[in-house]
Amino acid sequence: MSPIAKGEAWGRPGPLPPDGVVVATDAEARALVEAARRRSAPLPAIGLLGGDLCKTLGGTSDRARLRSEVAVTFTVDVGAVLLDGRLHWFVAHLVARTAGWSTAFAAMNAQWRGRWNLGPRAHPGDGLLDTYRADLSLADRLKVRARLPAGAHLPHPGIRERRVAALQVEFERPLAVELDGEPAGRARALAIRVEPDALTVVI
Numbered sequence: 580m581s582p583i584a585k586g587e588a589w590g591r592p593g594p595l596p597p598d599g600v601v602v603a604t605d606a607e608a609r610a611l612v613e614a615a616r617r618r619s620a621p622l623p624a625i626g627l628l629g630g631d632l633c634k635t636l637g638g639t640s641d642r643a644r645l646r647s648e649v650a651v652t653f654t655v656d657v658g659a660v661l662l663d664g665r666l667h668w669f670v671a672h673l674v675a676r677t678a679g680w681s682t683a684f685a686a687m688n689a690q691w692r693g694r695w696n697l698g699p700r701a702h703p704g705d706g707l708l709d710t711y712r713a714d715l716s717l718a719d720r721l722k723v724r725a726r727l728p729a730g731a732h733l734p735h736p737g738i739r740e741r742r743v744a745a746l747q748v749e750f751e752r753p754l755a756v757e758l759d760g761e762p763a764g765r766a767r768a769l770a771i772r773v774e775p776d777a778l779t780v781v782i
Contacts, residue, residue: 592652602629604760608627609670631690632688635703636651655704656704660771662764671689671759675750675766682751689703696728697730699733709741711733711739712739713739715737745770747768747771748771753766
């Protein structure tokens, strides 16, 4: 399949196959992707009961639905990042930041990060990652934080937006990196790319 284009219908009726795996979080989905990639094995179909990717797709957290005739199947992108020479993957988002968020970078495959509509235009099936690099004063951070739940923080002069298939990012000093909400260490340089149509998910 080719990546989804704006305005096209997306998703198709279809339940989770018998060998599909059900997960409740983005981190659980990422663990399955990482394990398969490191074995050079096919990615399993994944049923989503929770997490930011599930929320972006309109999931209902209904386990019975996943294997019923009302289930919907999507083919979504996966993000990949090189951290200190080791390759990792993410299904929803990558976030690198200082402790107080004065400097922050996000690569969004999903629209949401918890309660924050961090990537309001992000689409998990368009073959691109929505990236944001922010260097903000305390006053601006407070204003942006208040607008994040509604996705009204953009545009902002202190936030640089790019929609990319691949990107290299460097920071003045190492930042804490999170992949799908889990700590992944610290890094000063990131090499990020998207793997289009890499994963089948069901809601």
